[in-house]
Amino acid sequence: MKVLLDLQYLNVATTGIKTYMLELAQGVRDYPHPEIEWIFTHQPEEQAKDQTYKGPQSKIQKLNYHLDYFRWKEFQLPDLVKKHQPDVLVCPDFVSPAASLSCRRLTVIHDAFFWQMPQNYPKWWRKYFLSLIRKGLKEDTEIVTTTEYSKNSLLQHLGSTNPISVVYQAPKHLNGSFSPDFLAQNHLEKRDYFLHIGTFDKRKNLPLLVRAYADYMAKSPSGKKLVLAGGPGQSKVMNDLPIVEEMIREMGMEDRILLPGYLSDEEVKALYEGAFAYVFPSENEGFGIPILEAMASGLPVIHSDQPALMEVAGGAGLSFSAGVQSDLTEKMVLLEREKDRVASLVHAGHARSQDFSTKKFITAFQELILRSPLAS
Template sequence: MKIAIEAQRIFRLNKHGMDFVALETIRELQKRNDGNHYFVIVAPGEDHCLKESANLSIIELKCPSYPLWEQIALPKTVKRLGVDLLHCTSNTAPLRCPVPLVLTLHDIIYLEPRQYRTPSLYQEMGWHYRRLVVPHILKVCKKIITVSQFECNRIRHTLNIPSERITAIYNGYSTHFRQLSDINMDIVQKYIPQKDFLFFLGNTDPKKNAVRTLKAYSLYLKRSSIKRPLLIADLKEGYIDSLLQREGISDIRSHLYYPGYIDNHDLVMLYNAAFAFLYPSLRESFGIPMIEAMACGTPIIIGNTSAMPEVAGAEALMVDPHEPEKIADALLKLETENVLYQKQVNYGLMRAQQFSWENTANELVQLYRSLQL
């Protein structure tokens, strides 16, 4: 088969969740000798993280805006290439596609009620764009892929999608996320002065639960004799300050480190150097950072909502993410109960082995073949 894969943002420097899912899946497909030829369609960027090979061609498309790139330039290119199908990897797709369309719909959070706007203009515009186009796209998709059974059931029931048109294919994680015997403190100290810190990977999206995590950390500091510092990724100083002032907890500021975006390769060392990883999200369709942290032997504290229990498994340390006191209690238990801590380390290492990009690619190729029949 000749298969076009939309991976619009994988060449940008500051990649995020869906970018890594697309990139790692494509890399795994590229390793295979399955007779398919893959045309990966991207926007120009500085990080040329994927190279062409005998079974993979890279098509760069320039366009002044994302909607024009997706709705005009992408379908024209797909038609010119004469491919058998188009797989769009990041929630949206052309409203009119000249070939059968496969869509990876990571979640439908943007179709659910929300309490307030996101402070990021980019995220806000993306939210409105998806609300506008996705319901129409779903009507023309040959197959819809999502990343967990939780999300599969939610999409099917919310949007009345027939069961045979939607399937769940789990994400994997990159194999460079592993437990290390030595900690490179030069890398760690780019972000925080010491190891055995608490690590929170959030952003301005309300579902990441930054405000309650900071309130939980404030409660932790009042009760802990160790008072570990908190490393916060993907949040800027101004946004953090606004949350601290609003909640009346500005006194914890000296314990916080917030370097902004963290390079993916540095994350490996930071997970290994961390005492625990905080991921008390309100809503996740999968949650790759949970698996990355577990693969590095770092205990996790996660929300007991959405797909997180399904992915992390029954023995993961789960709390009600709406209650900062519960998050703080879990932190203190890890800090004071050595047996529990080691149990979480061992469980995480075992659980992470159930996920791989190789498994993801295998299931994806089976799906492509089913559409050829």
């Protein structure tokens, strides 16, 4: 059986979707299946390094990217389907071609954010992107998503016309060795800071974390720092970074709350290795990869009780009521005071992280492919 994997979106993908695509491609290489021949549209590492459409862009550059993406999905990818004649086309970035194709499709829709949180997206862009998604859900198409929560959310907005399967993804492999120099350069000491890694999208609720941390500082004598690593939200509408920066200035906490921006794998690994605890206050997630990365690194995790995070953490994290600042502060103080609780969470988290691996991810994906009518 031939399977064509669309990796074009790696030239702009960040965080969760980028990890999904790279781990899927790596799983194909590391755990080949005798009945499946995988064909990549692009070499994943090279495509991920493409800088053409990354960084600050003018309106013309953004328009050029959207035109490039449209040409790829609606013309170039269908041409590759004709060339390679795959049995299955896998599109891991929400969108499959609107054109009729001769193969079965597996389209990965990671979450239902576009439907659930319309206020976080420019109106014209959201309308355009949703039209691309819907036009690609045709013929023999099955939707793949990341959690039962995402599946139920998608059923509410898309109905049951296309079958939806859940495949748990794998956390990112952090390449390189741990470098303590990075901590020293940022005036950080081991086990002396709370950590969050990710974009400053509004749904991440990072202003809430900043306020909770300020209250924690007033109640705790330890003075642990807070590190918020990652770049701005995906658009001006979605971006909370300027708000967080202003809050830090107004509170006079420039030396207590660090914003190191985007980091290399080695730097991220150093932060995970050195942190006291990981905090994930997001109000909506489709999966929550950092939970597993933190647990695998031996960190206790505080997370909101958002359904996907509860599902992924599997009871191995310390949850707080989403959006409730006082509850988050209470949980931060609790970890500070209860060493036994920390040890228990670290032990449970390590065990939970073992439930997610690249091998399990690709095996589940391959089983889904082989369950298709075209496999018989």
